[in-house]
Amino acid sequence: MKLLLFGRLGERAALPPVPAGIGDTDRLRAWLAEVDPGLLDGSVRIAVNRELVHANVPLAAEDEIALLPPMSGG
Amino acid sequence: MIRLQAEPIDPAALLAAFTAEAAGAGAIASFTGLVRAMSDGAAVTRLALEHYPGFTEPALAAIAADAEARFALGALLIVHRHGAMAPGEPIVFVAAAAAHRGDAFDAVRYAMDRLKTEAPFWKREEGPDGARWIEARAGDHESRERWG
Numbered sequence: 100m101k102l103l104l105f106g107r108l109g110e111r112a113a114l115p116p117v118p119a120g121i122g123d124t125d126r127l128r129a130w131l132a133e134v135d136p137g138l139l140d141g142s143v144r145i146a147v148n149r150e151l152v153h154a155n156v157p158l159a160a161e162d163e164i165a166l167l168p169p170m171s172g173g
Numbered sequence: 174m175i176r177l178q179a180e181p182i183d184p185a186a187l188l189a190a191f192t193a194e195a196a197g198a199g200a201i202a203s204f205t206g207l208v209r210a211m212s213d214g215a216a217v218t219r220l221a222l223e224h225y226p227g228f229t230e231p232a233l234a235a236i237a238a239d240a241e242a243r244f245a246l247g248a249l250l251i252v253h254r255h256g257a258m259a260p261g262e263p264i265v266f267v268a269a270a271a272a273h274r275g276d277a278f279d280a281v282r283y284a285m286d287r288l289k290t291e292a293p294f295w296k297r298e299e300g301p302d303g304a305r306w307i308e309a310r311a312g313d314h315e316s317r318e319r320w321g
Binding site: 103105106165170 | 206222223225227228231253264265288289290291292293294295296297306307308309313
């Protein structure tokens with residue numbers, strides 16, 4: 100699974116690879132909270148394959164996950 | 174039409190080409206946004222605008238499509254830059270061609286108000302006092318609210 104970090108998140112320490120078995124975004128959030136507490140501070144949104152997700156969605160190994168802090172606008 | 178590019182923006186050349194293609198329009202309005210040298214009282218020496226390829230472009234295209242649906246336009250162009258920029262350099266260029274000035278003015282302002290609040294960019298300002306990530310300003314959100 101590819102995990103992309105944008106904005107200020109890109110300056111944090113690199114994350115370990117997402118373990119196999121993280122089958123949905125709820126489990127991904129829980130794993131992220133364990134490996135990097137404070138990363139998901141409530142303002143960070145998640146996109147799966149370049150689409151924002153608003154609920155728990157299933158994840159597959161080939162998915163591209165993006166963690167998006169608040170955008171600045173253009 | 175939208176364009177997202179790392180290369181410098183040349184507003185005069187863009188406006189000339191846009192005008193040449195907008196034959197029959199009665200009005201063309203354009204806006205050029207420049208990188209500010211001062212931001213909230215802090216000097217800016219460099220601005221970095223990060224985007225998400227494949228995610229940012231559709232968001233810009235949606236703003237352009239909404240402007241075209243909302244106003245009677247002959248043509249609309251949004252050119253946005255990403256990457257590293259210096260103060261004074263153009264960061265965004267918007268032009269609208271219409272039969273009458275009202276639609277041209279309004280479409281440009283509408284597109285800019287949406288871009289300033291919704292465009293998926295992450296902005297980092299660097300200056301003598303360090304670097305900081307910027308979020309959309311309260312004034313930008315107020316401008317956005319005007320359009321419902």
